[in-house]
Amino acid sequence: MPFIYKKRLINLTINGDNYEVLTYPNKTLLEVLREDLKLTGTKEACDSGECGTCTILLNGKPVRSCLILAIEAEGKEIITIEGIGKGTELHPIQQAFIEHGAIQCGYCSPGMILTAKALLDENPSPTEEEIKIAISGNLCRCTGYNKIVKAIESLSSERKEHSYGRT
């Protein structure tokens, strides 16, 4: 008897939009984002939940999309890096990263920026230690992390270099 690989129709809410996706149950959210929906801002690197390049926001919390099955993300609000700007206008975190030299190759940046967004949404005035703990799950081989921490610090509501609101 030939084995039957069955697909399922699922609905995903991504960056405020609804997507109907026909996919296999063993597909991860990362694979569906990148391959089915061509939202390639979220990156694939280690595939084991360590590096953080696949980080997206699920109901506002940073999670590893390489470890979540796409069908498990139904009914949840998914935010990817594509969803945080407004058209051609960069999000304040993206602007701060550019101004502080916190992006070199850019591969860690989507995950890093979303983790920073989740931190600042929950804690608008994080200390340097709190920032380092929050981004401890996002690896960067280029920058040495210093400028990334400075960029996030500049958005602290106490510093007021940028106006950062809950967007």
Next chain:
Amino acid sequence: MRLPYFDVIKITNISELLENLGKEDANVKILAGGTDLIPRLRYRLLSPSLLLSIKELTELKGINQNSSFLEIGAVTTLKELISSPIVSSHFKAVKEAAESVAAPPIWNMATVGGNICQDTRCLFYNQSPFWRKEHPPCKKAGGEKCLVIGKGQKCFSVYQGDLAPALMAFNSKIEIIKNKSTKTIEIEDIFSGRGDAPLSLSLNEFLSKIFIPFAGKCQVGSAYEKLRLRKALDYPLISVAAVLLYDKESNVLDLNLGYSGVGPKPFLLKKSIEFNKRINEFPSDLIKDITAEVLKKSQMVNNLFVPATYRREMIPIFTKKAIDRAWKQLNSNF
């Protein structure tokens, strides 16, 4: 790497879970946070045909308390555990252990039950199929012998869970559900001591709740220390949870030490001594006796990122670090 094909059922209540676990010819695995299972599936270390996703099983979520113990649902996330004021104030070592796991995005996904029930690990086992095909299968992968020591019937893969030693040091119990019955056991009893089959759970049993007893009239000091190469992301190379419980009436100090990263299962060491408020430091000769006992019980080989000799040397150092911090917290109560 792609995951192997499997079907998924989203479980919404315990009866549905039991019904699907109980099917005779089912090749079934429970999927909670997925932070341990999904990487192992990717490496083709196991190939279930069906996953039971319990992420939305609200019956097994949440932290509740009564006058005697704290009750934690197995599907409670590490983030919920870390954020709990009761865990922070009464079970500091448990909070420190949870905070030492991986990184914040993993805390949002990983569950307490999953962290306890995680599989054992070894440099020769947790590798891709491409890597492993260059060697005969190890004992844990269904082969005949351990590839680390090159002989023997024993698997030396390492239990590297962070929560278990801290929960054991607090004398925790767990509830196991099978068919329609439940049983409550000491948390140590879930670990078989066999690297190739680390849990003493049959196919249709699952861990549902964790109970941590309050210290009652005892004063408490606790701490968790973890040997790791990086400050985040790493599993413990060895780790120690120290819980000091002082009973003022009898003037007895109970010392509970939970260890992880020291063999195929975590273990607990218990000592009772007469308390002396005047001494500033925990007696060093007692730490020497304790670590001699730990080294005798531990089964470490060269299957992690640092040699076993180094990990053995670190046991007395990390034991002292954990006890010193627990002692400091206890003494701050006086």
